[in-house]
Amino acid sequence: MVRFGLVLLAAAGTAAALPADDTLLPDCVTAHPIVFVVRHQYAPDHHNTETMFQTGEINAEKFQGGGAIRTLDLANGGRLQTLLEVPAGVARDLDVHFSGERIVFSMRRDAQDDYHIYDMAADGTELRQLTFGAGVSDIDPIYLPDGRILFSSTREPKYCMCNRHIMCNLFTMEADGANIQQIGHSTLFEGHASLLADGRVLYDRWEYVDRNFGDAQGVWVCHPDGANHALYWGNNTNSPGAVLDNRAIPGTDLFIGVFAACHDRPWGALAIVDRQRGLDGRVPVVRTWPAAAIDLVGQGNYDTFLSVQPKYEDPYPVSDRVFLCARMVGNGEQMGLYAVELDGGEHLLHAELPGCYDPMPLAARPCPPVLAPRTDLTQAYGVCYVADVYAGSGMERVPRGTVKRLRVVESPEKRFWTTPAWDGGTGQQAPAMAWDDFNNKRVLGTAPVEADGSAYFQVPADRFVYFQLLDEHGMMVQSMRSGTIVRPGERVGCVGCHEQRLTSVPVQSVGLAMRRAASVLEPWYGPEREFGYLAEVQPVLDRHCVGCHDYGQEAGQKLNLAGDLGLPFNTSYVQLRKKQLVRVPGAGPAETLPPMSWGSHASPLVEILRQGHGDPAIDQQVQLDAESFDRVVTWIDLNAPYYPVYASAYRDNRFGRSPLDDAQLAEIRRLTGSEDVNLTRPQWSPCLARFEDPADPARLAALAIIEAGQRQLAIRPRGDMPDFQLVAELEQRQQAKYDRLQHAEAQGRAAAVRGDKFYARE
Numbered sequence: 083m084v085r086f087g088l089v090l091l092a093a094a095g096t097a098a099a100l101p102a103d104d105t106l107l108p109d110c111v112t113a114h115p116i117v118f119v120v121r122h123q124y125a126p127d128h129h130n131t132e133t134m135f136q137t138g139e140i141n142a143e144k145f146q147g148g149g150a151i152r153t154l155d156l157a158n159g160g161r162l163q164t165l166l167e168v169p170a171g172v173a174r175d176l177d178v179h180f181s182g183e184r185i186v187f188s189m190r191r192d193a194q195d196d197y198h199i200y201d202m203a204a205d206g207t208e209l210r211q212l213t214f215g216a217g218v219s220d221i222d223p224i225y226l227p228d229g230r231i232l233f234s235s236t237r238e239p240k241y242c243m244c245n246r247h248i249m250c251n252l253f254t255m256e257a258d259g260a261n262i263q264q265i266g267h268s269t270l271f272e273g274h275a276s277l278l279a280d281g282r283v284l285y286d287r288w289e290y291v292d293r294n295f296g297d298a299q300g301v302w303v304c305h306p307d308g309a310n311h312a313l314y315w316g317n318n319t320n321s322p323g324a325v326l327d328n329r330a331i332p333g334t335d336l337f338i339g340v341f342a343a344c345h346d347r348p349w350g351a352l353a354i355v356d357r358q359r360g361l362d363g364r365v366p367v368v369r370t371w372p373a374a375a376i377d378l379v380g381q382g383n384y385d386t387f388l389s390v391q392p393k394y395e396d397p398y399p400v401s402d403r404v405f406l407c408a409r410m411v412g413n414g415e416q417m418g419l420y421a422v423e424l425d426g427g428e429h430l431l432h433a434e435l436p437g438c439y440d441p442m443p444l445a446a447r448p449c450p451p452v453l454a455p456r457t458d459l460t461q462a463y464g465v466c467y468v469a470d471v472y473a474g475s476g477m478e479r480v481p482r483g484t485v486k487r488l489r490v491v492e493s494p495e496k497r498f499w500t501t502p503a504w505d506g507g508t509g510q511q512a513p514a515m516a517w518d519d520f521n522n523k524r525v526l527g528t529a530p531v532e533a534d535g536s537a538y539f540q541v542p543a544d545r546f547v548y549f550q551l552l553d554e555h556g557m558m559v560q561s562m563r564s565g566t567i568v569r570p571g572e573r574v575g576c577v578g579c580h581e582q583r584l585t586s587v588p589v590q591s592v593g594l595a596m597r598r599a600a601s602v603l604e605p606w607y608g609p610e611r612e613f614g615y616l617a618e619v620q621p622v623l624d625r626h627c628v629g630c631h632d633y634g635q636e637a638g639q640k641l642n643l644a645g646d647l648g649l650p651f652n653t654s655y656v657q658l659r660k661k662q663l664v665r666v667p668g669a670g671p672a673e674t675l676p677p678m679s680w681g682s683h684a685s686p687l688v689e690i691l692r693q694g695h696g697d698p699a700i701d702q703q704v705q706l707d708a709e710s711f712d713r714v715v716t717w718i719d720l721n722a723p724y725y726p727v728y729a730s731a732y733r734d735n736r737f738g739r740s741p742l743d744d745a746q747l748a749e750i751r752r753l754t755g756s757e758d759v760n761l762t763r764p765q766w767s768p769c770l771a772r773f774e775d776p777a778d779p780a781r782l783a784a785l786a787i788i789e790a791g792q793r794q795l796a797i798r799p800r801g802d803m804p805d806f807q808l809v810a811e812l813e814q815r816q817q818a819k820y821d822r823l824q825h826a827e828a829q830g831r832a833a834a835v836r837g838d839k840f841y842a843r844e
Contacts, residue, residue, distance in 0.1 A: 107429055110400045111421045112156040114445035117165070117185060117204075121149035121172045122436040123347060123415045130299075130324050130348045131271040131288060132247050134219040136236060137196055139248050145193050147171045151185070151206075153444055154419065154432050162432075165206030171195065175440060177224045178204070182446035186212075186231060188221040199223045199233055199259070204444055212259035214843045217819065221250065222273045226306050227281055228452045229257050234273040237823050238264055239816065240495035241728075243520035244295040244509040252285065254306065260839035261830040263459075265308025267546045267567045269495050269521075271299075274348075276329045278303065281450040284314060284337065286326050290669070291493050291521055291548050292563045292721045295509045296344040296384030297672040299324035301337070309456035309572045315355055317564060318362045320672045322350065323384030331399045336368070338397045338405055341375065344384040349393040351375035352407060352422065371422055394420075396440050406431075406441040458571025459835050463540045465600040466568055467575035469593050470535035471551055474577075476676040477560060485559055488537045489550040490603055491720065492524040493565055494612065497820055498729045498813045500738025504650055508669035513738025513801075514650040516724045517659040518668030523613045523720045527603025528552065536593025539601040543570040550719060556712045557682040558719035563670065606716070607709065614726030615655055616802045619717045620645040622710040623654055630700075633766040646762035647795065649747075650739035651724050652802070653760070659722065663687040666721045682715040724802065731800045733810050739801065741794040746787050753784040761795055764788035 124133045125144040135145035151166040151173050165185075166173055170192040177186050186201040197219040202209040212231070213220045223233040234250040242249060250273050252266030266272040268289040275285040282303050290298035300316035315337075316325045323344035328337050335358055342350035352371040359366040363380050370376040371394060378386050392410035395417065399405050403424040411418040411433045418433030419441045432438060457464075471485050472478065504514030511520055526547065529539030541547060548562035568574055595601075623631075623643045630636075631643035631654075638644070641661065643654040658664050665684045667675065682688045691711060694701040706714075717723070730738045736747060747757050756769035767788050773781040799805040808814050826842040833840035 107156065107421060107431075108401070108404050108423070110404050111406070111429075111431070114443040115153040115155040115163075116406065116419065116431070116441050117151065117153050117176055117178065117444040118419055118432075118438050118442070119149065119151055119174055119176060119187075119440040120434060120436070120438060121174060122146045123417065126347060128245050128247055129242065129288075129344060130326065130342050130346055131242075131249065131273070133348065134197060134221065134236070134248065134250075136217065136219045136248050137194065138217045140246050142193075145172075145190070147190070147192055148436065149173055151176065151187065156431065160432065163206075166202065166209070172197075173200075175222045176442055178442050178444055178447070179225050180227070180447055180449035182444060185444075186223045186225060188223060188233070197221050199231065199255075201231075210258075212255065213262070214259075215823075216844070218823070219248070219250070220253075222275055224275050224277065224283075226254070227277075227450050228306065230254050230306070231257060232265075232275055232283060232306060234271075234275070235262075237262065237827065238267070238495070239820050239823065240269065240497060241499050242270060242295075243290070243496050243515075244511070246499040246501075246512055249288075252283075252304075252308065254308075255830075256839065258839075260841050261834045262827060262842050263308075263831055263834065264544070264827055265306075265569070266304070266311065267495075267544050268565060269493055269546055272302075274327045277450050278330050279332070279448075279450055281306065281453040284328050284330065286324065286328060286339075288324070289546075289565055290563075291565050292519060292561070292667055292670055293672060294384075294669045295520065296323050297321070298564075299326075299344065301325050301328050301339065305453050305456060307453075307455045307457045308567070308569050310574050311566055313361065313564070315357050315361050315366065318672050318674055319380060321378060321380055321382050321384065321386040322353075323387065324348075324350075325353075326350075327396055329397060329399055331402050333402045338399060340395060340397065341370065341379070341387055341390075343386065343388040346385070346388055349395040349408075350387045351378075351390045352394045352397055352405070353379075369424065371428070373426070398442050400443060406443075408437070408439045408441065456572050457569040459831050461571035462543055464543050464568030464570060464572035464574065466539060466541050467573070467593070467596055467600075468531075468535075468537045468549075469575065469577050471531055471537065471560075472535045474560075475674050480559060480677050482535065483533065484553050485531045485535065485551045486554050487528040487552045487556070488531050488539065489528045489552055489558075490526040490539070490541060490547050491550060492526055492545050492547050492610075493521050494524055495546070496520075496728045498733075498810075498816055500730050500733040502734070502736055502738050504737040504739075506668070513728065513730045513733065514725065515728065516668070516722060517651070517655070519666075519721050519723065520669060521721070521723065522726055522728065523723050524610055525606040525613060525716065525720075526610050527605050529601040529603055530595075532594035534594050536595035537601075538593070538595035538598070539603060541568040541603075543568060543572075551677075555715070557688070557715050558678075559683070560677040561681070561719065563667075563675070607713075612726035613717070613720060613723055614802055615717060615722075615724045616645065616652060617726070617804060618713055620652065620654060622706070622713050626704050626706055626710065633760075633763065644762075646760045646766065647800075647802070648761065649742075649757065649759060650737035652762075655724055658687060663690075664718050664722050666718060668721065681719040681721075685718050688715060688718065727801045727806070729801055729806070729808055729810075729813050731798045731806060731809050733813065740791075741798070741800065742787065742791040746791070750784050750787055753780045759788045759791065761788065761791050764792055 147170040155161040173189040199213040271288040287302040288299040297320040301314040303314045304311040322341035324342040326340040328339035354369040395408040408417040409420040417437040419431040500513040503512035506518035550561040551559040627643045754769040758768040760767040
């Protein structure tokens with residue numbers, strides 16, 4: 083133990099002595115110098131993932147430079163040494179090599195630069211820049227046991243589906259920056275990676291499929307080559323809204339992390355979790371700092387942890403009982419370096435303005451084993467198996483033999499955003515995508531499920547996909563509301579659907595499906611494509627329903643199934659959702675939903691299609707063929723999407739979809755009292771119904787504006803129409819950047835296959 087007199091730096095290079103601290107610090111804290119970062123706290127933004135403030139993005143002006151990398155030697159009276167000064171920039175996300183001889187980190191030299199990966203010798207010499215590129219952020223690097231470096235990056239440009247912010251995925255590269263490869267493909271953010279003792283990568287992931295944006299940030303794990311991405315903890319916990327900066331506690335099965343809010347900086351309470359007690363909720367949480375924060379787990383919503391005081395960041399276990407971290411020092415948002423102990427002791431080690439972060443011993447540490455690769459980059463597919471689809475939460479209530487096929491669905495990334503948004507009540511969509519959900523969908527195909535519940539099938543590699551179980555009528559029995567990827571050449575599987583993830587397949591059990599070759603996915607009515615309501619579902623309604631359920635028809639007054647375009651959806655889509663004939667979760671709850679509790683089995687529309695209208699004369703006329711029925715059912719079971727694409731022809735207009743601008747809509751509202759327009763048959767616009775005289779000047783003026791919108795759509799189709807094209811200059815640039823970065827990644831992958839090296843320098 084050492085007695086340590088604390089020193090507080092009031093500003094960089096300016097010290098002010100504090101009274102000596104009589105606290106005895108544990109030897110594990112003082113045994114080695116501590117390397118740490120000096121920087122400003124990240125400016126508040128929409129989500130805890132928003133710390134990059136990347137050039138060219140909407141929040142770039144929030145970047146604040148001024149920082150350094152220093153060491154603190156407690157064994158030598160708290161001696162400080164500066165390894166790197168960054169006067170106009172930020173250095174962040176330190177990781178010390180297993181040898182203790184080098185440090186890897188992310189750095190942005192100034193506001194015109196972006197974050198890239200650097201490393202240097204432990205004494206601050208031999209600084210090397212490893213990644214490059216304008217308009218790209220590379221953060222959160224860690225050393226891998228095989229000598230490579232893993233990091234998070236915006237090199238597959240994609241945006242937060244509930245807003246407009248750039249996201250990161252996991253990438254790897256050689257130690258010298260060669261052969262950058264993407265190993266994570268979730269639709270949002272993958273970051274703050276660390277290593278488990280067995281060599282796997284622990285990381286936090288934000289992604290949502292058919293669920294709310296705010297309670298969908300949990301802890302995940304994968305192999306260093308990106309194989310076997312799997313949930314580790316917290317996927318179905320509503321509060322905290324995020325579990326960040328997770329690290330395994332040495333010598334235990336526990337991990338420590340930050341329980342944070344969705345709409346906050348990446349800070350909150352420190353928490354220790356014992357996942358052997360469960361993978362969600364309050365029971366597995368065994369300790370928090372502050373202690374009272376434990377009572378917030380599972381309470382309120384995704385922002386409950388906003389109330390935590392003081393706030394903590396960047397935990398690092400130096401033993402199974404002592405943890406370094408950044409913590410508020412009581413001077414506003416300023417963070418200092420602390421050591422916290424399992425028994426409750428908290429020791430301020432050092433503080434200076436603007437703040438201290440990322441503490442880690444500058445010393446050698448055990449190197450986890452090198453895990454053998456599970457991927458083959460020459461392959462375009464991987465294979466997936468399910469041992470028994472009836473194993474899992476609620477599936478025991480489904481009679482065996484019910485499930486006939488398994489559908490593979492892709493949830494594509496969001497590459498574009500608009501300024502105006504649609505608020506469907508469960509979060510902001512920019513642009514409008516669906517009634518109350520953020521995702522578009524792409525059906526990749528189906529595979530058979532054997533009599534014993536097993537399935538074995540090919541999956542296109544590196545696509546963010548999820549699975550649905552279908553009965554003999556093609557109706558969804560159960561659906562994942564999260565996603566996974568299968569890497570090239572990987573063979574991955576699970577016990578069942580929503581199974582207890584601490585179990586495994588019995589050794590003696592070999593499913594029927596695994597006794598044959600993996601099934602090739604059977605396509606869904608042609609080549610894979612983004613699912614669009616107007617293209618896939620409306621033609622069915624036009625053939626079978628619109629003859630009666632149309633404007634001007636008696637049945638249309640009760641339920642209008644016409645395909646006429648409105649703002650921002652079409653008539654039939656709005657009617658089916660407003661009148662609750664389709665029951666889907668939209669951006670639903672964090673909890674796992676029971677089988678058949680939503681979708682086609684729970685929707686009155688499907689009951690009508692199967693049982694009839696109750697009028698023999700009508701039912702004789704309405705005879706849906708198998709494909710028509712399947713198209714309607716599939717749409718519902720995909721959570722009732724509308725738009726196939728995030729791109730927009732009218733990105734500055736209402737909802738990001740309207741061909742009429744705000745001035746035109748305001749004039750329509752002034753003339754009619756409403757903005758409810760019909761852009762296909764303007765004369766049927768609901769906003770015109772108040773006029774008794776067809777020649778009323780106000781009606782004619784409003785009609786003329788709506789007709790102008792109709793003509794505009796004919797010239798420039800919007801995203802739900804068949805002739806839509808990228809026309810916005812910003813979106814064309816975004817797509818070109820996406821293509822360029824994907825090409826560079828492909829070059830790195832090809833070089834790795836050849837045994838060569840490719841350096842992405844742009």
